[in-house]
Amino acid sequence: MWETVAQAVINGLLIGGIYALVSIGVTLIFGVVKIVNFAQGEFVMIGMYISFFLANQFGIDPLVSLIVSMPVLFVVGVLIQHFLIRRVLGPNDMPQIFLTFALSLLLLNLALMLFSANYRTVHTSYSDEAFHIGGLYIPVAKLIAFVVAMLLSGALWVFLHTTDLGKAMRAAAQNRDVATLMGINPNRMFCVALGIALALAGAAGSLLMPFYSAYPFVGQVFVLMAFVAVVMGTLGNVIGALIASLLMGVAESLGIQYVGADSGLIVVFAMLLLTLAFKPTGLGGKAR
Amino acid sequence: MTTQGVNTRGLVFLAIGIAVLIALPLVVTSSFAIDIFIRILLFSFIGTAWNLMGGYAKQLSLGHAAYFGLGAYTSTILQIDFGISPWIGMIAGGVVAMLASLPIGWLCFRLRGPYFTIATIATAQALMLIFLKFRDLAWGAEGTTIPNLGNAPLMMQFESKAAYYYVVLGLLAVGLAITWLIERSWMGYYLVAIGEDEDAAEAIGVNAPRIKRDIYLISSFLTALAGTFYTQYIYFIDPATAFSFNISIEAALVSIVGGIGTLWGPVIGTILLETTSTLLQSWLGGSIGGVQLTVYSLILMAVILWRPTGLMGMMSEAWQRYTSRKPARA
Numbered sequence: 186m187w188e189t190v191a192q193a194v195i196n197g198l199l200i201g202g203i204y205a206l207v208s209i210g211v212t213l214i215f216g217v218v219k220i221v222n223f224a225q226g227e228f229v230m231i232g233m234y235i236s237f238f239l240a241n242q243f244g245i246d247p248l249v250s251l252i253v254s255m256p257v258l259f260v261v262g263v264l265i266q267h268f269l270i271r272r273v274l275g276p277n278d279m280p281q282i283f284l285t286f287a288l289s290l291l292l293l294n295l296a297l298m299l300f301s302a303n304y305r306t307v308h309t310s311y312s313d314e315a316f317h318i319g320g321l322y323i324p325v326a327k328l329i330a331f332v333v334a335m336l337l338s339g340a341l342w343v344f345l346h347t348t349d350l351g352k353a354m355r356a357a358a359q360n361r362d363v364a365t366l367m368g369i370n371p372n373r374m375f376c377v378a379l380g381i382a383l384a385l386a387g388a389a390g391s392l393l394m395p396f397y398s399a400y401p402f403v404g405q406v407f408v409l410m411a412f413v414a415v416v417m418g419t420l421g422n423v424i425g426a427l428i429a430s431l432l433m434g435v436a437e438s439l440g441i442q443y444v445g446a447d448s449g450l451i452v453v454f455a456m457l458l459l460t461l462a463f464k465p466t467g468l469g470g471k472a473r
Numbered sequence: 474m475t476t477q478g479v480n481t482r483g484l485v486f487l488a489i490g491i492a493v494l495i496a497l498p499l500v501v502t503s504s505f506a507i508d509i510f511i512r513i514l515l516f517s518f519i520g521t522a523w524n525l526m527g528g529y530a531k532q533l534s535l536g537h538a539a540y541f542g543l544g545a546y547t548s549t550i551l552q553i554d555f556g557i558s559p560w561i562g563m564i565a566g567g568v569v570a571m572l573a574s575l576p577i578g579w580l581c582f583r584l585r586g587p588y589f590t591i592a593t594i595a596t597a598q599a600l601m602l603i604f605l606k607f608r609d610l611a612w613g614a615e616g617t618t619i620p621n622l623g624n625a626p627l628m629m630q631f632e633s634k635a636a637y638y639y640v641v642l643g644l645l646a647v648g649l650a651i652t653w654l655i656e657r658s659w660m661g662y663y664l665v666a667i668g669e670d671e672d673a674a675e676a677i678g679v680n681a682p683r684i685k686r687d688i689y690l691i692s693s694f695l696t697a698l699a700g701t702f703y704t705q706y707i708y709f710i711d712p713a714t715a716f717s718f719n720i721s722i723e724a725a726l727v728s729i730v731g732g733i734g735t736l737w738g739p740v741i742g743t744i745l746l747e748t749t750s751t752l753l754q755s756w757l758g759g760s761i762g763g764v765q766l767t768v769y770s771l772i773l774m775a776v777i778l779w780r781p782t783g784l785m786g787m788m789s790e791a792w793q794r795y796t797s798r799k800p801a802r803a
Contacts, residue, residue: 220587221586221587221588221590221591223587269774269778272778273777273778278531278533278585278586278587279531279533279729279733279781280777280781281587282533282586282587282590283533283725283729283773283777284774284777284778286535286773287770287771287773287774287777288770288774290722290766290767290769290770290773291767291770291771291774293763293766294762294763294764294765294766294767294770295763295767296763297762297763298762298763298764298767301762302762401763409594409595409598412588412591412595413595416584416588416591416592445606448606450598450599450602451599451602451603451606454595454596454598454599454602455599457592457595458580458595458596458599461580461581461583461584461592462580
C-alpha cells in the first residue's frame with residue numbers, strides 16, 4: 186500500500202521538476218516584465234525539437250544538446266522582448282495577452298506545418314534504465330532531468346540573490362520606477378528575464394527528450410501546469426512556483442494512480458479552482 | 474462614432490445591407506458558398522457575444538467554448554433523451570450556460586488581466602474533460618450523431634441550407650440588437666468604464682463585480698445559442714468539437730481583428746478571417762495542417778502591433794467622412 190503511494194509521489198516529484206523549470210520561467214517574466222507569456226510552452230516544444238534534430242542528425246545526446254538549446258532560446262527571448270513585447274508594454278492588458286497568445290498560436294502551427302503532427306522520440310542508452318530501491322522504481326532519465334532541473338533552479342536563485350544583475354532584476358521586479366531612478370535600464374532587465382525564462386523552457390525541452398515525445402502541441406501540456414503552479418505559488422514568486430510545481434506533479438500523479446489514467450488534468454484544474462476559491466493570492470503573499 | 478444617434482444615411486445603408494443579406498440565398502445557390510456564409514454569420518454571432526464582455530468590459534475570456542459546449546449539449550440531450558425540440562433546447566441551453574457562468578465567473582473574476590484569461594481557459598478545458606470522462610452524462614468521447622428527421626422545421630432540421638442561413642442570420646441580428654441596446658444604456662457606459670480602469674470605475678461608484686457578472690450572463694447565454702445551432706447544423710456532437718479551444722480562440726480573434734468594443738467589429742473581423750481561410754483552403758487544398766491558424770496568428774500580431782483598434786478603427790474614419798459629407802460642422 187505505502188509503496189504505491191510512495192511510487193506515485195516519486196513519479197510526481199520527478200515530473201514536477203520539469204514543471205518547475207517552465208513555471209519558474211513564467212513567474213520570472215511575470216515578476217520582472219509584468220506580462221504573462223502564453224507562448225512559454227511552445228519554447229519547451231522548440232527545445233524538444235532542437236534536441237530531437239541534434240540527436241537524429243548528429244547523434245548528440247539530448248542532455249548534451251542542453252548546451253545548444255539553452256543559449257539559442259536565450260537569444261530568442263532577448264529578440265522577442267526587444268522587437269515584440271517592448272512595443273506593447275503599457276497600462277492596457279489586451280495587447281500583451283494577445284501578442285504572446287498569437288506568438289503561441291504561430292509557433293505551434295508553424296511546427297505543425299514544418300514537422301507534422303507526428304510524435305518524435307529519441308532513444309538513449311539510459312532511456313530504459315531504472316534504479317530499484319526497495320520496491321520502488323526510479324527511471325534514470327527522469328531522475329537526471331529532475332536533478333538538472335533542481336540545479337538550474339538553484340543556479341537561478343543564486344544568480345538572483347548574489348549577482349549585481351540578479352539584484353537589479355529583483356529590484357526592477359519590486360518597483361520598476363524606483364529601479365529606473367537608481368539607474369537600472371528596464372528594457373535590459375526585461376531582455377535578460379525573457380532570455381533566462383526561455384532558456385529554462387529550452388532546458389526543460391532537452392531534459393524531457395530522453396523519455397517524452399516531441400509533437401507540436403506538447404507545450405500546451407506544460408504551460409497549463411505552469412500557469413496553475415504560478416497562480417498557486419503566488420504570482421511572480423520563484424520559490425513559490427517551484428514548490429507549487431512539485432506539489433502539482435505529485436497531485437497529478439496521485440490523481441492518475443487513484444482516480445484514473447486520464448484524470449491528471451482534472452486534479453490539476455480542481456487544484457486551480459480550489460486555490461482561486463479559498464486562497465486567490467496563492468500560497469503566500471499578495472496577488473495583483 | 475457609433476455611440477451617436479442613428480443618422481439617415483446610416484439607416485439607408487442598414488436597410489440595403491439587410492435586404493442584400495435576405496436575398497443572398499435566393500441568388501447564390503451553391504451550397505459551398507452558403508456554407509461559407511453560414512460560417513461567417515455564426516462566428517460573427519459568437520464574436521458578438523464575446524465582444525460584449527471581452528470588448529466593452531475588456532474581460533478577455535478564452536473560455537467561451539464552455540458555453541458553446543453547454544448550449545450544444547443541453548439541447549442535444551433534451552432532443553435525444555426527451556424528444557424536446559431544439560428550439561426549446563436552445564433557450565434551455567442558454568439558461569444552463571447562464572447558471573454555469575455564475576460560479577465560473579465567481580471564481581475567474583477573482584483574477585484580473587492575463588490570469589483571468591488563464592482561469593477561463595482552465596474552466597472550459599475542465600468542462601470538456603468532464604464530458605469526455607463521464608460517459609453516463611453524454612456519450613463520452615465518441616459523441617453522437619443527431620437523428621436526421623428530414624425536413625422538420627419544428628425540430629430545427631431543414632433540407633435546404635438556406636433555412637440554416639436564415640436561422641443564424643436571425644441569431645446575429647439578435648446579438649447585434651442586444652449589443653446596440655447595451656451600448657446605449659447605462660450598462661454600456663459602466664462596461665466601458667470597467668474596461669478602461671476597473672479601480673477608477675469602482676471609485677466613482679460603479680458596482681464592477683455586479684456589472685461583470687451581468688454581462689457574463691448575457692454573453693454566455695448568447696454563446697450557448699450558437700452551440701445549439703452548430704450542433705443542429707452539422708448533425709453531430711462530441712466534447713472535442715463542442716468544447717473546442719478553437720471556438721474560444723476564434724470568438725476573441727474575430728473581435729480583436731475587427732475592433733474590440735465596437736458593434737460591427739466582430740462581423741468585419743469574421744468576414745476578413747473567414748474569407749482569408751477559405752481562399753487559403755482553395756489555394757492549398759486544405760492539405761497542410763496549421764496553415765489557417767498560422768495566418769490567423771500573423772494577422773492578429775499585425776493588428777496588435779500596428780492597428781490596436783482593429784479594422785473598425787480604420788473603417789470608422791472613412792465611414793464618418795462619408796456619412797457627414799455635409800458642409801463641415803466644425
